[in-house]
Amino acid sequence: MSCYGEQRFTPKIEIGDFVSLSDGVHISCIEHVVIKKNSLIGSGVYISDHNHGVYKGVNQSLPSEPPSRRQLKGGPVFIGESVWIGDNVVIVGPLTIGDGAVIGANSVVKENVPAEAIVAGIPAVPLKQYNHTSNCWERI
Numbered sequence: 001m002s003c004y005g006e007q008r009f010t011p012k013i014e015i016g017d018f019v020s021l022s023d024g025v026h027i028s029c030i031e032h033v034v035i036k037k038n039s040l041i042g043s044g045v046y047i048s049d050h051n052h053g054v055y056k057g058v059n060q061s062l063p064s065e066p067p068s069r070r071q072l073k074g075g076p077v078f079i080g081e082s083v084w085i086g087d088n089v090v091i092v093g094p095l096t097i098g099d100g101a102v103i104g105a106n107s108v109v110k111e112n113v114p115a116e117a118i119v120a121g122i123p124a125v126p127l128k129q130y131n132h133t134s135n136c137w138e139r140i
Contacts, residue, residue: 042087050074
């Protein structure tokens with residue numbers, strides 16, 4: 001069990017077979033992070049299943065509250081099989097990245113990514129989808 005202030009967590013990180021992590025990968029977990037088999041994660045990638053503070057809904061964090069004392073809030077991050085995550089990507093859950101997806105370098109992912117899609121940008125948006133009929137990545 002891990003603690004942060006008065007909060008208590010039971011974090012769980014699962015990394016599948018043949019996952020390749022490059023230099024400087026940082027995984028921060030309070031709940032659950034899963035990286036399925038055969039995925040490739042570039043250098044300087046940050047993966048987190050939480051944030052410091054609550055910024056929507058009820059009981060939002062106050063600007064006067066020091067960030068280090070704000071409640072940790074988030075949800076699970078699930079990264080599918082054979083996913084390629086480029087260098088310096090930031091991933092903050094809760095979200096799911098589908099099997100075979102490609103995340104462009106320097107992107108910020110904060111929403112679900114469909115399977116077999118290429119996404120990039122800040123925030124990351126879908127650019128291409130794999131078409132099994134043509135056997136090509138096609139612009140969306």
